[in-house]
Amino acid sequence: xxxxxxxxxxxxxxxxxxxxxxxxxxxxxxxxxxxxxxxxxxxxxxxxxxxxxxxxxxxxxxxxxxxxxxxxxxxxxxxxxxxxxxxxxxxxxxxxxxxxxxxxxxxxxxxxxxxxxxxxxxxxxxxxxxxxxxxxxxxxxxxxxxxxxxxxxxxxxxxxxxxxxxxxxxxxxxxxxxxxxxxxxxxxxxxx
Amino acid sequence: xxxxxxxxxxxxxxxxxxxxxxxxxxxxxxxxxxxxxxxxxxxxxxxxxxxxxxxxxxxxxxxxxxxxxxxxxxxxxxxxxxxxxxxxxxxxxxxxxxxxxxxxxxxxxxxxxxxxxxxxxxxxxxxxxxxxxxxxxxxxxxxxxxxxxxxxxxxxxxxxxxxxxxxxxxxxxxxxxxxxxxxxxxxxxxxxxxxxxxxxxxxxxxxxxxxxxxxxxxxxxxxxxxxxxxxxxxxxxxxxxxxxxxxxxxxxxxxxxxxxxxxxxxxxxxxxxxxxxxxxxxxxxxxxxxxxxxxxxxxxxxxxxxxxxxxxxxxxxxxxxxxxxxxxxxxxxxxxxxxxxxxxxxxxxxxxxxxxxxxxxxxxxxxxxxxxxxxxxxxxxxxxxxxxxxxxxxxxxxxxxxxxxxxxxxxxxxxxxxxxxxxxxxxxxxxxxxxxxxxxxxxxxxxxxxxxxxxxxxxxxx
Amino acid sequence: xxxxxxxxxxxxxxxxxxxxxxxxxxxxxxxxxxxxxxxxxxxxxxxxxxxxxxxxxxxxxxxxxxxxxxxxxxxxxxxxxxxxxxxxxxxxxxxxxxxxxxxxxxxxxxxxxxxxxxxxxxxxxxxxxxxx
Numbered sequence: 001x002x003x004x005x006x007x008x009x010x011x012x013x014x015x016x017x018x019x020x021x022x023x024x025x026x027x028x029x030x031x032x033x034x035x036x037x038x039x040x041x042x043x044x045x046x047x048x049x050x051x052x053x054x055x056x057x058x059x060x061x062x063x064x065x066x067x068x069x070x071x072x073x074x075x076x077x078x079x080x081x082x083x084x085x086x087x088x089x090x091x092x093x094x095x096x097x098x099x100x101x102x103x104x105x106x107x108x109x110x111x112x113x114x115x116x117x118x119x120x121x122x123x124x125x126x127x128x129x130x131x132x133x134x135x136x137x138x139x140x141x142x143x144x145x146x147x148x149x150x151x152x153x154x155x156x157x158x159x160x161x162x163x164x165x166x167x168x169x170x171x172x173x174x175x176x177x178x179x180x181x182x183x184x185x186x187x188x189x190x191x192x
Numbered sequence: 193x194x195x196x197x198x199x200x201x202x203x204x205x206x207x208x209x210x211x212x213x214x215x216x217x218x219x220x221x222x223x224x225x226x227x228x229x230x231x232x233x234x235x236x237x238x239x240x241x242x243x244x245x246x247x248x249x250x251x252x253x254x255x256x257x258x259x260x261x262x263x264x265x266x267x268x269x270x271x272x273x274x275x276x277x278x279x280x281x282x283x284x285x286x287x288x289x290x291x292x293x294x295x296x297x298x299x300x301x302x303x304x305x306x307x308x309x310x311x312x313x314x315x316x317x318x319x320x321x322x323x324x325x326x327x328x329x330x331x332x333x334x335x336x337x338x339x340x341x342x343x344x345x346x347x348x349x350x351x352x353x354x355x356x357x358x359x360x361x362x363x364x365x366x367x368x369x370x371x372x373x374x375x376x377x378x379x380x381x382x383x384x385x386x387x388x389x390x391x392x393x394x395x396x397x398x399x400x401x402x403x404x405x406x407x408x409x410x411x412x413x414x415x416x417x418x419x420x421x422x423x424x425x426x427x428x429x430x431x432x433x434x435x436x437x438x439x440x441x442x443x444x445x446x447x448x449x450x451x452x453x454x455x456x457x458x459x460x461x462x463x464x465x466x467x468x469x470x471x472x473x474x475x476x477x478x479x480x481x482x483x484x485x486x487x488x489x490x491x492x493x494x495x496x497x498x499x500x501x502x503x504x505x506x507x508x509x510x511x512x513x514x515x516x517x518x519x520x521x522x523x524x525x526x527x528x529x530x531x532x533x534x535x536x537x538x539x540x541x542x543x544x545x546x547x548x549x550x551x552x553x554x555x556x557x558x559x560x561x562x563x564x565x566x567x568x569x570x571x572x573x574x575x576x577x578x579x580x581x582x583x584x585x586x587x588x589x590x591x592x593x594x595x596x597x598x599x600x601x602x603x604x605x606x607x608x609x610x611x612x613x614x615x616x617x618x619x620x621x622x623x624x625x626x627x628x629x630x631x632x633x634x635x636x637x638x639x640x641x642x643x644x645x646x647x648x649x650x651x652x653x654x
Numbered sequence: 655x656x657x658x659x660x661x662x663x664x665x666x667x668x669x670x671x672x673x674x675x676x677x678x679x680x681x682x683x684x685x686x687x688x689x690x691x692x693x694x695x696x697x698x699x700x701x702x703x704x705x706x707x708x709x710x711x712x713x714x715x716x717x718x719x720x721x722x723x724x725x726x727x728x729x730x731x732x733x734x735x736x737x738x739x740x741x742x743x744x745x746x747x748x749x750x751x752x753x754x755x756x757x758x759x760x761x762x763x764x765x766x767x768x769x770x771x772x773x774x775x776x777x778x779x780x781x782x783x784x785x786x
Binding site for chain 2: 097103104108110111113115118119120121123
């Protein structure tokens, strides 16, 4: 990329807009403390998210807020380690696809009603009917709906950030190597 | 109920699945076409049922009315839903024939259709906003389809301007909720009269600005030429043929159905703005040379006619508004699809669309102009009638001039660098569309019947 | 309370409107985000009333505040966030093709393209990402 012309404000690693240096964030940009803490906080965040998801049926909480909490936990890893290293440590590739599966799950639950002759978004089993229990968890379609929302929010939150980080990172690398690729092909691999 | 769910849901589910696949593959395009076709067929079946048995409605989740989100298919909504669905279907078919060049295109078109059909079939104001955003967000990305620099610029302008419009709209919805205590359109229409004109006139102005922006009316038109000229032919057809319907539908639904007193109060302003739109659009169109640019400015003028019909109000005015919106959407779809093609049949199709815009019989555009005349004659004041009739004549004459100009410069003049003609299937598609325009002009009864029913529904609101 | 909220809405909206009129694309995007958040505040304000949190079981005989506006605001926030992501992606795309995020430079390029179009020439492709 040629240097920005005129008084156009440059966007680039020099003003911290890129976290995508090969191998992750260079030493010094994030301290050992940040890395260690964010590493330690990952599992508790995920556990909290799961708790918010499950207890949403008796207390405040639902798939949406659970998804946001889980996504924040994962984004913290991106911030501390940089995209590439975070993706090496954790199975994060393809997390963006979760958004589509989540949306599909919610849609299937929502449109189940009309297919069996009930209104849109009717819960199964109907209120008052016998419910299948797994331990103390009640298996109802509302749970599936919320899990779908959870996956959608989680996939969207992490997917968008990692997608932008990847595209920006590739452009940076490419500008270093100065080899030109078909941009359409480059965008093509970015999902997930 | 199953029909409403199908019309909205099929493209939503398929859009989600296809978003994960590569849209450049043929089978993905065909799947998308199948989903669009299902949506269109359910829309048409729903329309037949609504015409025969009256409004179909239900509340999601089985909640009582007023608590849950109501989905309501009435004549007005179904007309616009079928129209937009058809336009999107044709544009997708056109793009599949020519070959899709982006992996996300089919999924985006399906999401756009979901949003559009949802907008027209929902009975809840906030739900309207949500579907509106689904459709608009898909449209922002679609504008950048093909990813030429000018297309990305157009997408950016389009997104910024229309986001401001959406924000104004959602503020108006929140204010209506505050005034009426409900989000249901029918309930709000009943209760809004109790609130008096003072607080609600501000809401009406906000709604007018939001939809005027979408429709590209005169003071809010500045974004429109850049976007229509920049975007790819099929995308321009979707934007002007399907997405602009949101503007006319929103003005009819919110202005005519929910806020009729405020509409009557603001009618003189709307008439002036509509006239300004017609004159400005036609005047700019005559001065341009490239066909796409002419048609983009012409769209501003055509939006002015719709606004005038709505400002005249009453069953006749609203019916004219619906009819003109339908006709205009068909015209614009054909025009923009035809500008993307080359070959001998395309010129004829383009000519039919251009003369339909000018209102020359037997093309369907004549019907729209005729309905407007009827509406103008129904005005009480003689001066108003004379001015409007003169204006419609002037607009028609100018549109005849620019239509003829571009037809002459593009299709009559043999151009030296004539490329190879477009695929026969794509050319046949525009010819079929052109035949539809003429056919509807020769046998106008169904269109007239539907628009009269819809006009009566809007006027007979509360 | 109403006064404070309306003041907050107007300040946020005003700041957003100021930023939208700037030359820098990123500032324009931030301005749009601010304006959409002003709308969210307005939605919350539309149903504002003093009352208990509307959490089941509802307290007997006491006023409960309106939960619907919260749901509406939440939905609007989500929509706003996805649109913000889209706008940022678009401005990044503009940056890669024009090497600037100054809107004046970009509109100059626009004018050049328009002139080329008027002369009947094909539009010049820029160095990077200039089309697929």
